[in-house]
Amino acid sequence: MPPEFDLAAALAGYRRRHPGEAAVVDLFQALLADPGPVYERRRLAGHFTGSAWLVDAAGQRVLLTHHRKLGRWLQLGGHADGDANLAAVALKEAQEESGLPDLVVEPVILDLDRHAIPARGEEPEHWHYDVRFVVRATGSEEFAVGEESLDLAWKPISEIAADPAADESLRRMAAKWIRRDRQTHPSSY
Numbered sequence: 172m173p174p175e176f177d178l179a180a181a182l183a184g185y186r187r188r189h190p191g192e193a194a195v196v197d198l199f200q201a202l203l204a205d206p207g208p209v210y211e212r213r214r215l216a217g218h219f220t221g222s223a224w225l226v227d228a229a230g231q232r233v234l235l236t237h238h239r240k241l242g243r244w245l246q247l248g249g250h251a252d253g254d255a256n257l258a259a260v261a262l263k264e265a266q267e268e269s270g271l272p273d274l275v276v277e278p279v280i281l282d283l284d285r286h287a288i289p290a291r292g293e294e295p296e297h298w299h300y301d302v303r304f305v306v307r308a309t310g311s312e313e314f315a316v317g318e319e320s321l322d323l324a325w326k327p328i329s330e331i332a333a334d335p336a337a338d339e340s341l342r343r344m345a346a347k348w349i350r351r352d353r354q355t356h357p358s359s360y
Contacts, residue, residue: 176256176278178203178219178302185280195283202300209300210251217285217298221260222248223306224281224344225269226328230307233328233345234269234314237321240291243338244326248301249319261304268317273310281305281347284340303344 182203186196208214225234225247235244249264251257262276282303290296314323331337332345 176258178255178257181278181280181302182283185283192283195285198285199283199300199302208253210253210255212250212252215295215297217300219251219257220248220299220301221251221257221264222246222301222303223261223265223276224303224348225265225271225274225306225308226348227308227312227325230348231328232325233331233348234265234271234308234323235326235341236268236319236323239319239321241289242321244324244341245338246303246341246344247306248303257302258304261302262306265306268319269323270315270317271308271311271313273308275307275309277305277307279304282340282344284343286340305348 179200182196182199186193202209202217202219208218210219212218223246226232227234234247236247237243238245247265247268248261249268251260254260258276258278262274265271265274280302284301284303286299286301288297288299312325316323328345328348331341332349334342
C-alpha cells in the first residue's frame with residue numbers, strides 16, 4: 172500500500188515543478204476546496220480520478236489500455252470511489268486493469284489532466300480531474316486483459332512522445348517521463 176497521500180501538498184509540489192501549468196493546478200485546487208463529494212463519481216460537475224503511467228522495470232515502455240468505452244489507447248486508471256489517496260487509487264486501478272503483480276507507485280504527481288467524459292446511456296457528460304502517477308512493474312510484465320479493455324500493450328515511451336497521432340495527454344506524459352529519466356540517468360542518453 173502506498174504511503175498516506177495529501178493532495179493539497181502534492182498539488183503545491185506539482186505547481187513548483189511545472190509553473191507553466193498553473194492554470195490547470197488552479198482548477199484542481201478549486202475542486203479540492205469544494206465541500207461536495209469530489210472523490211465520488213456521483214458528483215457529475217466533476218470528480219477526481221487516479222491514473223497510472225505504468226512503466227516497465229527498465230523505464231522504456233508504458234502499458235496502455237485500448238479503453239473499451241472510449242475506444243482509444245490510454246493509460247490505466249479509474250474512479251476514486253471515495254478514496255482521497257489518489258496514489259493508492261492509481262495503484263489499485265493498475266493492478267486490477269493489468270493483472271500485474273509487484274507494482275509500486277510513486278506518490279508524486281506526474282501529470283494533471285481535466286477532460287470531459289462523453290454522455291453514455293443515462294450518464295450525462297461530466298468532468299474527470301485526473302491525477303496521474305508513475306507506477307513501476309517490478310516483477311512479471313505478463314499482463315492479463317480485463318473487462319474494461321479491448322486490449323493492453325507495452326508501448327515504447329519514445330515512440331509515444333514522437334507520434335503526432337497519439338493522444339495529446341499521452342504525449343505530454345511521455346515527454347515528462349523522458350525529461351525526468353534524462354535527469355536521473357544522463358549517461359543513458
